[in-house]
Amino acid sequence: MMYFLHFLCAVMFLHQVRGQATCDSVLGSKCSCRYSNPKTGTIKTFNFNALGSKTGEPAFPYQRPTDPDGFEYAYNPCVPFTDQDSTECQDVAACQRSDDGKLHYSLGDPTPKGYTVGTNNDIVITYATDVRTSLVTFHCDATAKTKAVYVVNGETSSDNTYLFTINTCLACLDDVKGCHGSSSGGGGGLTVGGILCIIFTVLVVVYIIGGVLFMKFVRGAQGRELVPNYSFWIDLPGLIKDGCMFLVGLCKGGCRGQNYESFD
Numbered sequence: 233m234m235y236f237l238h239f240l241c242a243v244m245f246l247h248q249v250r251g252q253a254t255c256d257s258v259l260g261s262k263c264s265c266r267y268s269n270p271k272t273g274t275i276k277t278f279n280f281n282a283l284g285s286k287t288g289e290p291a292f293p294y295q296r297p298t299d300p301d302g303f304e305y306a307y308n309p310c311v312p313f314t315d316q317d318s319t320e321c322q323d324v325a326a327c328q329r330s331d332d333g334k335l336h337y338s339l340g341d342p343t344p345k346g347y348t349v350g351t352n353n354d355i356v357i358t359y360a361t362d363v364r365t366s367l368v369t370f371h372c373d374a375t376a377k378t379k380a381v382y383v384v385n386g387e388t389s390s391d392n393t394y395l396f397t398i399n400t401c402l403a404c405l406d407d408v409k410g411c412h413g414s415s416s417g418g419g420g421g422l423t424v425g426g427i428l429c430i431i432f433t434v435l436v437v438v439y440i441i442g443g444v445l446f447m448k449f450v451r452g453a454q455g456r457e458l459v460p461n462y463s464f465w466i467d468l469p470g471l472i473k474d475g476c477m478f479l480v481g482l483c484k485g486g487c488r489g490q491n492y493e494s495f496d
Contacts, residue, residue: 263310284310297386312342
């Protein structure tokens, strides 16, 4: 019985862990992730490609942080950019430049290291080099429909981690009409869960129709006997009830400190 209770505890722990919202990278994309929140059932693909500049220049040019630190920062999502005045910032996602323009440091390779879900369902993209890390938070702003707002938050506690915020309608869970020219601001694409639901629905329909035809023309059944595996479906509610009662009985026995010998 104790093993069973430990198993239940493990299941509950895994449920809590799996209950956290996640955003997994989309294969072949440097700027998309598939958001999933088991607690709310929300699934959406975030795609920030519309924000990236393909000219070689950063979409978000050099800008000082809210608390000036002697440096300016540039960022280009989705597509690498090159600072022509630097050998350090070649094909990068973000670059740090001293105010006098003499020093440059790459703040991240163009391929994200990962995606996480932050406060208020913000999407956080992590970029990194061997010594520096950039965390770019994409925050929902339904009013930023054509141009995102770029905020440089600066370095955190001098640990070579740099924070940026992009306020954009593309980061909203609810579709924003007119977001970067779209009619719905949608996330796009079928998720794995959606594909599985479609497959399941098709299989159920095939099972019912095929089963009825088989029972009628092969077995010669009539009436309710046309339902495939009729006796099983009739017994199923009772089987489920018995199973639930069995589990409840085991749990109550465990709470009272009973062990396997108590069932003898």
